[in-house]
Amino acid sequence: MVVDSYDFWLFDLDGTLVDAEWSYTRDVFDRVGDRLDRPFTDREAEVLWHGLGGARDDQLREWGIEPTEFWPAFHAEEDPQIRAEATYLHEDAADLVRSLETPVGVVTHCQSFLTDPVLQHLDIRDWFDTVVCCTDELGWKPDPMPVRHAVDELGVDAQSTGVLAGDGSSDVGAAWNAGLDSIHVERHDPARRGQCVLGDYRVQTFSDLDE
Structure with a gap:
């Protein structure tokens, strides 16, 4: 299974693990x-x-x-606080993260003043070994620097294999630019997106990875 193939996992946040009403x-x-x-x-x-x-x-x-x-x-x-209370967790993402026995991190464009209350409200902060919020100084996906920063914080060795999962082309680009595999989870009708996002794996939900 794909889930067992990696030494560490990174995830985007909004649209991947959670969404707002x-x-x-x-x-x-x-x-x-x-x-x-x-x-x-x-x-x-x-x-x-x-x-x-x-x-x-x-x-x-x-x-x-x-x-x-x-x-x-x-x-x-x-x-x-209103953003946090309006945010819900995707159950397929929750099932995947809870099943992982490897280091897990988040790399998100969502700023820390919003990310922290969301994770706290959903009571999922302790699911992650690191949470990296992109900034002008650190870079923005598909720039690999935020991803590399997260990998450094996970403390994995240089020979470890990792994957980044996200719902956008910037997530796939950041993964590839940082030398990781990518998973694109398409939570929207591709016709509404107006483009096809390629990745090493393309799924509609994370449950599809078992297939």
Whole structure:
């Protein structure tokens, strides 16, 4: 089985292990739209929240929105506790992580002021040996540096084989750039994503790995 093939595992967080209720996402984008005087459709909110169009900054520019204006507004409208209470755990991901007997970590674009309350609210922080939040200093997936930082924190030896699982092309790219295998879990209709994300393994749920 794939699960038994690796010495350590890394996971993306949002869209891979957890997701937020749509009502929370819609409310955030309504308030961000008010700040920017530019409303967001349901489709635009979905694309940006889940990164369906690839790199979010590129998507923002395509829509005529400067990322340097969008992200401060977006983070200003995110309430950590409300976000945590609106977040749920994907059961297939929970089953997989609980079954692993190897070092396990998270590498996420979600910032620490949001990540920490989510992990605490879901009571899953102790599932992970390290949690790495991407930053401008550390880099953003598909940059391999956050992944390499997580591997260093896991303390695995240089000959260990590892895999990174995520729901986006940036996760697959980060895995490959860091010399790891990749698992793409497609939690959205590929037609809505508008592109096909390749990976060493492609599954709709982590339960499919057993097959």
